[in-house]
Amino acid sequence: MLDPKLLRTEFDEVAKHIGRRGLSLDKKRFSELEEQRKNLQVETEDLQGQRNKNSKLIGQAKSKGEDASEILAAMEKINQSLKTNETKLEVLLSEIQTWMLELPNLPDSSVPDGSTEDDNQEVRKWGEIPSFDFEVKDHVDLGESLGGLDFETAAKITGSRFVTMQGGIAKLHRALIQFMIDTHTAEHGYEEVYVPYIVNAQSLTGTGQLPKFEEDLFKLNHENDYYLIPTAEVPVTNIWRDRIAKEEELPIKYVCHTPCFRSEAGSYGKDTRGMIRQHQFEKVEMVQLVKPESSWHMLEELVNHAEKILQKLNLAYRVVALCTGDLGFSSAKTYDIEVWLPAQNTYREISSCSNFLDFQARRLKARWKNTATKKTEHLHTLNGSGLAIGRTLVAVLENYQDKDGTIKIPEVLKPYMHGLDKITKEK
Template sequence: MLDIKDLREQKERYIELLSRRGGDFSYLEEVLKKDEERRIIIKKVEVLKAKRNEASKKIGLYKRERKNPTEIFKEIQFIGDDIKVLDEQLKMLDEEIKYQLLITPNLPAEDIPIGKDEEDNQEIKRYMTPTKFDFEPLPHWDLATKLDILDFERATKITGSRFTVYKGLGARLERALFNFMLDLHAIEHGYTEFMPPYLVNRASMIGTGQFPKFEDDAFKVDDDRELFLNPTAEVPTINYYRDEVLDMKDLPIKFTAFTTAFRKEAGSAGRDTRGIIRQHQFNKVELIKFTAPEDSSKELELMLKDSEKVLELLGLPYRVVNLCTGDLGFSMRKTYDIEVWLPSYNAYKEIGSISNAEDYQARRANIKFKRDAKSKPEYVHTLNGSGLAVGRTVVAILENFQQEDGTIIVPKVLQPYMKVDVIK
């Protein structure tokens, strides 16, 4: 959430920056008018409340002294009604302003490329060169079906489209990968392992920015508690500290969370329909950081390195892009995407993204920190990154390490987990 005071003071700059995402943000002018109105009412109602408090105090005093307080009663006879009316107006204004702010995305960072969509993302790094084959490589859905390690057809029987059964060495590859990733981040990179609930409430979804704007993307549980299936570990993990004040000495806090994520993929009908690139259910190892404001840029770069390390150890070709304003996620100020080379797409495909939300989620979720006992609480910065999307890593391994006979070479680092060196 944006800070209404900052918005008030830097209206033009805020609207200009937001417009870089594309879209019309002139409605913020209306929001500021409501904010103005709100402050006028606050002034009025607080004067009345102060008057009433004073009178009530006097009545108490009179009663103790056995004096007659009728006079005072007369004075404030109608004050309660006035307060009630103003309070109701205030509440409505508050709600409208809050709602508008909740559906307004984060400001993009000043230094990221301005652009419309992924075409305008800026490539900043390549690792290895795209895999070359001296035979006709197969897409992962064909490879996996032949090896009988993924079953797309029968999965539709169990659930429906965009669900897959992992089987045999396919299931083991998935498990090997997330164990490998967790070990890397927890043991080598110093993140604390984190296993959150997979059902989250509305407040959590609002806290990280999924709601209210993107409610259609979430699976809702039919239960009167209003719970939703975890769409990314970012939600439960960042909300872990919702409404808390952390100690500076504990920052940065680093978590690595493995979760199964569930998404409706509402807007992507017809896209990536083959294989397991885009599923309603997928596994992901996530990296989360809570930092002091002055450290978040540095921590973002470190997180990117931690994330890249996974692909480097696996020996997969990838590139890193700096997302342009048009492709940037709702809650984020800056995002790097890591894109892995996929022969079936003959292109780089997103396998993880590493983002800095700065104080946007912290303000929504009310997560602060104190520099020391006496200092005022300030909002933390939150960062999250993939470490990585497990299903898409399976795809990358199958497609990049396939051999002419349709078998798959298991990367060295996975062999201790897989107990085999070839999937056949």
């Protein structure tokens, strides 16, 4: 959520920044609502003040045994207007609140303008694009012929956009998770956390998935408003909802592996083949809650942490800065990391690292006590995939394939593979 004060005092400036996302703000409507709100609020609070005073007077009078009927008569009037005022104010506040919750974050000035992913800006490249002296197979062909990936069986068990894995590939998949968590905890200073995979609507509102993007989520048929998590970001960031951090606790850096569930509504034609776009996938997520002054620096670090995984796996990648049109709802700036996929002969997104500034923190009421100012202030939140496991598996399969369709195990994963250094056909 944007700072309401900023909206009140610098509306045009806010509108200009939001305009870069291709949205226009209705200034007239907002100032009307605000005007009404202000008057109504002042009036209501004044009435409440009168009520409080009179109630005390009544109490005093009664304890002395005096007659209070005059004050009681006055109270009747006050309470009548108070009731109508309070009702009006409540309606107005919820209208303003709804409007505020659907406003996206302001893009940082360093975010390139643009409308589609074609306008994203390449920041850097790393690694050698591998060359093969045979015709490369994609991960579907490789996985299916090795007997380790099975989309049909998953479709039978559930439906489309799911997969089952077996044997060496299943082990490799799990190895990737362990390797990433170990790297981030041992080398990058993250604390490992475990969280629920089902969350309530409040948590999703906190990180910004609700109220606008409900169709992207799997909602449970349960009496409470429960949803499957679309990313670990939701439960992990919400650890700090309604909490105030001490300064010495900062920065807070969590790493967490969870499955992610996405309905992928509106992407029916896209990436229907293979593991690129599934309803269920694993992800290792890095989440940070930091002092405002450090968040831009921390974003750069966060990207580096994600990159480190690809470097250790020796997978070629590039980092791009998302343009205003591609930027997520809650994000002020996002870097995507795209890994090289030989079979597609292109880079594909494997990580997304964002600085949300205080946008999520304001929704979450995630705050810290600033010892210098002695004030309670909003934290800044960041997160990034480190990395998406399914897509990393795809990248390893395709980049580490041999002519005979077997897969070499990357050096850094060998400790996790219990002696296996090559994936061959399952029996």
